[in-house]
Amino acid sequence: MSLVANTGKTHVEEPLECNNIAVIKKNEFHLVQVKGTWKCKTGNNFNKNLKGRVSAAKIYESTTEQGTSWTVVSPIVFTYKVTESLGLLDPSNDTLLLGHIRDPQQLEALRNSISTKPLRRFVVMDQTVYNLYGCQLTDYFEARNVLYRILPLPTTEENKSMELVMRILEEVHKFSLDRRTEPIIAIGGGVCLDVVGLAASLYRRRTPYIRVPTTLLSYVDASVGAKTGVNFANCKNKLGGYIPPVAAFLDRSFLQTVSRRHISNGLAEMLKMALMKHRGLFELLETNGRFLLDSKFQSDSGLQGDNKDAASVSTRMAIETMLEELAPNLWEDDLDRLVDFGHLISPELEMKVLPSLLHGEAVNIDMSYMVYVARERGLMTEEEKLRIIGCMVGLELPVWHQDINMALVQQSLCERLKHSGGLVRMPLPIGLGHAEIYNDTGDDTLYRAFEKWCDELRPQ
Numbered sequence: 001m002s003l004v005a006n007t008g009k010t011h012v013e014e015p016l017e018c019n020n021i022a023v024i025k026k027n028e029f030h031l032v033q034v035k036g037t038w039k040c041k042t043g044n045n046f047n048k049n050l051k052g053r054v055s056a057a058k059i060y061e062s063t064t065e066q067g068t069s070w071t072v073v074s075p076i077v078f079t080y081k082v083t084e085s086l087g088l089l090d091p092s093n094d095t096l097l098l099g100h101i102r103d104p105q106q107l108e109a110l111r112n113s114i115s116t117k118p119l120r121r122f123v124v125m126d127q128t129v130y131n132l133y134g135c136q137l138t139d140y141f142e143a144r145n146v147l148y149r150i151l152p153l154p155t156t157e158e159n160k161s162m163e164l165v166m167r168i169l170e171e172v173h174k175f176s177l178d179r180r181t182e183p184i185i186a187i188g189g190g191v192c193l194d195v196v197g198l199a200a201s202l203y204r205r206r207t208p209y210i211r212v213p214t215t216l217l218s219y220v221d222a223s224v225g226a227k228t229g230v231n232f233a234n235c236k237n238k239l240g241g242y243i244p245p246v247a248a249f250l251d252r253s254f255l256q257t258v259s260r261r262h263i264s265n266g267l268a269e270m271l272k273m274a275l276m277k278h279r280g281l282f283e284l285l286e287t288n289g290r291f292l293l294d295s296k297f298q299s300d301s302g303l304q305g306d307n308k309d310a311a312s313v314s315t316r317m318a319i320e321t322m323l324e325e326l327a328p329n330l331w332e333d334d335l336d337r338l339v340d341f342g343h344l345i346s347p348e349l350e351m352k353v354l355p356s357l358l359h360g361e362a363v364n365i366d367m368s369y370m371v372y373v374a375r376e377r378g379l380m381t382e383e384e385k386l387r388i389i390g391c392m393v394g395l396e397l398p399v400w401h402q403d404i405n406m407a408l409v410q411q412s413l414c415e416r417l418k419h420s421g422g423l424v425r426m427p428l429p430i431g432l433g434h435a436e437i438y439n440d441t442g443d444d445t446l447y448r449a450f451e452k453w454c455d456e457l458r459p460q
Contacts, residue, residue: 025063031055078330081247082224082319088212088251089136091143097121100183100210100247119182120147122175124168124196126188127154129214132257137187149175155192158355160231162239168199172207183208183246189215190222190359194240197228201243208246214254216266216297217360220273220318223248226330236347242331250319252311255297261358263296264396268342268360270318271395272367275388276338277324279433281317284310286391293396335420336437341427342367345404345412353403361398368392368399368457369409372449373441374428384431389457400457406450410443 029040034052040059057074081102085095094111097119101107110119121141125134130152141148151171153164172184184207186196193211200209213223229240255263267285274282285292288310297311325339342363350362357365368389375385392399416424423439430436 023062023064025061027061029059029061031057031059078226078244080226080244082250082323083247084250084252086251086253088249088253089133089140091140094144095249096140096185096210096212097144097146099249100208114145118145118147120175120178121149121182121185122172122177123148123150123185123187124155124192124199125150125152126192126214127152129188129192129254133187133214133254153192155188155195156355157191157231157350157359160191160195162230162232164195165199165202165230168196169203172199172203177203177207179204179207183210185210185212186245187212187214188218189213190218193218193222194227194229194237197243197245198230198240201228201241206243211245211248212254213248213250215258216255216263217269217358218266219250219252219255220266220315220322221269223250224319224322225326231351234351236351244330250315252297252315258296260293260296260396263293265358265360267292267395268364268367268397270314271391271397272339272342272363273318273321274433275367275371275429276341276427276435277321277433278317281314281321282388282391282432284314284317285395286387288314289391289394335423336425338427338435338437340425341370341429341435344416344424344426345369345409348408348412348415349401349404352408353401357398357401364392364397365399365401365404369404369449369453370426370428372453373426373446374430376445376449376452377428377438377441379428379430381431387432388429400453400459402458406447409446409450 027042029042031038032041032052032054033039038055057072060071060073062069062071079102081100083095083099085093085099087093088096098107098110101110123137125137130137130150134150134152137150138148149171151168153167155164177184184196184200184203186193186209190213193213197209197211200207211218211223213219223245226242226244227237227240228243229237232238267289270281271285274285292310292314295311297315299309299311322339325337329337344366346359346362346366349365350357350359371380371385371388374380375382380388389399413424424441426438426441427435428438428441
């Protein structure tokens with residue numbers, strides 16, 4: 001499966017004039033490049049048949065008694081590929097080196113020049129992943145005559161910091177990386193992908209990078225989005241940006257060396273998308289959860305035939321529903337986001353008990369409580385609530401935690417208000433596979449849901 005996401009801001013309103021200042025003159029300029037020079041062309045004399053390169057950008061000029069004001073409108077479009085490819089480290093598979101290139105002519109020219117000009121690649125690899133696959137990656141590069149530098153790092157939530165970003169940047173600088181043709185490759189879990197993405201976005205103001213997830217959670221979540229970041233001031237992902245990779249390469253064979261707990265951890269993010277958008281995915285997880293845990297998403301059929309095995313079907317559903325939500329809102333201009341389900345209380349909880357809870361575990365505890373909130377609001381039946389909790393338990397995910405109390409709930413929602421435009425924007429499931437955003441959940445509803453949640457799910 002290969003998905004290409006084109007994302008950008010294409011709807012632009014003209015600048016508004018403020019303070020009742022009389023506008024003496026107003027112009028809209030198109031930009032045309034002729035013989036290497038960009039020229040402003042007004043609407044009256046702009047001819048689309050004019051020879052030259054036409055930019056999507058515009059310049060609006062307004063002249064008042066106080067002076068002239070220019071407003072620049074420059075649409076930004078990112079294109080990135082999300083590609084499934086089994087056997088990424090097989091020397092016969094060139095996806096890791098060339099899979100990010102979309103232009104067929106450029107790809108052919110590069111393949112023809114490799115014999116005289118070897119490729120160069122800088123790789124950041126999670127230390128644990130390096131211990132498992134470092135020799136295989138080295139053999140891959142050697143077999144393909146690649147000049148490389150592999151930097152193993154302990155990319156854990158505890159050291160997800162700017163210090164780690166700076167360490168990467170120092171090594172990238174020593175490698176003398178060409179930011180146009182030599183993308184940085186990140187191989188590891190979500191922390192590794194986030195940190196390397198931030199480092200790449202800072203180096204020479206944006207260096208292309210490639211994500212290769214090695215955990216289930218990063219496979220269906222971090223690898224397909226645009227977020228980069230590190231923790232700061234004891235807050236999760238307080239520093240970061242929205243710079244997608246040029247490509248994400250997904251190889252489920254990495255998951256066979258992941259612990260059962262980490263498989264369960266990733267299933268939480270898949271369940272999130274199921275509850276928000278896809279009843280069929282929920283029913284698949286409900287029915288096949290134990291098999292997916294036992295098999296670690298490995299299957300004999302792989303990606304052949306009609307892709308009807310539970311592993312490939314469930315991951316495809318999760319990725320497609322995630323991309324549906326992320327692609328049109330890559331920069332989070334719209335703060336009403338269904339993908340925030342499970343992320344209202346979990347950031348505070350996760351940082352409070354670090355490192356005892358994995359990210360997906362914290363998210364599931366948050367979702368479990370919010371299911372009770374949804375039930376208290378009458379958004380689902382008691383049977384549906386019990387099915388969801390039963391599915392969570394079947395996926396071996398925690399559904400309650402002793403460190404969540406009403407004070408933490410209120411504190412988390414207050415933090416949510418600060419960075420969500422003054423609204424809580426609470427995604428809540430409606431039955432199975434559908435959801436909406438709510439801003440009117442009262443304290444009494446939250447309290448009643450919390451009491452029932454504790455009464456029914458607190459271990460006796």
